[in-house]
Amino acid sequence: xxxxxxxxxxxxxxxxxxxxxxxxxxxxxxxxxxxxxxxxxxxxxxxxxxxxxxxxxxxxxxxxxxxxxxxxxxx
Amino acid sequence: xxxxxxxxxxxxxxxxxxxxxxxxxxxxxxxxxxxxxxxxxxxxxxxxxxxxxxxxxxxxxxxxxxxxxxxxxxxxxxxxxxxxxxxxxxxxxxxxxxxxxxxxxxxxxxxxxxxxxxxxxxxxxxxxxxxxxxxxxxxxxxxxxxxxxxxxxxxxxxxxxxxxxxxxxxxxxxxxxxxxxxxxxxxxxxxxxxx
Numbered sequence: 001x002x003x004x005x006x007x008x009x010x011x012x013x014x015x016x017x018x019x020x021x022x023x024x025x026x027x028x029x030x031x032x033x034x035x036x037x038x039x040x041x042x043x044x045x046x047x048x049x050x051x052x053x054x055x056x057x058x059x060x061x062x063x064x065x066x067x068x069x070x071x072x073x074x075x
Numbered sequence: 076x077x078x079x080x081x082x083x084x085x086x087x088x089x090x091x092x093x094x095x096x097x098x099x100x101x102x103x104x105x106x107x108x109x110x111x112x113x114x115x116x117x118x119x120x121x122x123x124x125x126x127x128x129x130x131x132x133x134x135x136x137x138x139x140x141x142x143x144x145x146x147x148x149x150x151x152x153x154x155x156x157x158x159x160x161x162x163x164x165x166x167x168x169x170x171x172x173x174x175x176x177x178x179x180x181x182x183x184x185x186x187x188x189x190x191x192x193x194x195x196x197x198x199x200x201x202x203x204x205x206x207x208x209x210x211x212x213x214x215x216x217x218x219x220x221x222x223x224x225x226x227x228x229x230x231x232x233x234x235x236x237x238x239x240x241x242x243x244x245x246x247x248x249x250x251x252x253x254x255x256x257x258x259x260x261x262x263x264x265x266x267x268x269x270x
């Protein structure tokens with residue numbers, strides 16, 4: 001469980017990508033990111049945060065179907 | 076059939092009926108400050124313009140999944156407080172302009188504008204500090220994602236440099252413009268004057 005960084009170039013500018021290898025947020029200044037792209041010259045440092053929750057998207061189709069049943073939607 | 080509904084012209088009942096039966100094309104109200112319930116505008120497929128700068132959308136206000144149930148093209152909505160709005164415009168594929176009337180402090184939440192494939196103009200009116208780009212899922216599948224096709228974002232001039240060097244924003248394919256001196260300085264995205 002650790003914070004990982006990668007260096008990359010986007011449109012000719014050097015960036016650092018920061019993320020957790022343990023499905024956790026990376027946190028800086030009270031803001032939690034799933035991944036953070038920063039211009040490398042700023043040297044921003046992150047701490048590991050809470051676990052990233054299961055994407056609610058995965059639950060939406062089931063909720064939508066239940067809603068349709070309740071509302072009597074036609075096919 | 077289309078209606079332009081305002082509180083003064085037709086009244087609240089007509090607007091409510093239009094929302095319930097899905098015939099409403101425009102919804103404009105600059106007085107209401109209450110919040111939408113989650114999924115409130117699901118299936119309002121005729122709705123193209125929403126201008127409610129003082130109302131807070133709920134979670135996944137316009138959608139319930141990936142079937143793009145709403146046709147909203149222009150949205151002017153409010154945000155305040157520290158909450159992170161989740162999925163408010165999820166899969167709104169017709170949305171091309173979002174005017175974020177923000178007096179709060181919270182960042183964008185997960186899936187905020189995910190799969191808004193045509194969102195090419197974003198206006199961020201918060202003056203007290205930048206709105207954090209936040210999670211990757213916020214903009215997934217939209218022109219504002221790191222891998223997106225690019226969009227124009229209007230911000231207060233005092234925050235322009237901060238946005239250009241901010242986490243996430245700095246890496247996104249964004250053309251930055253200032254609100255001051257733009258068509259949005261005194262008008263919301265739908266052309267109505269800012270009061």
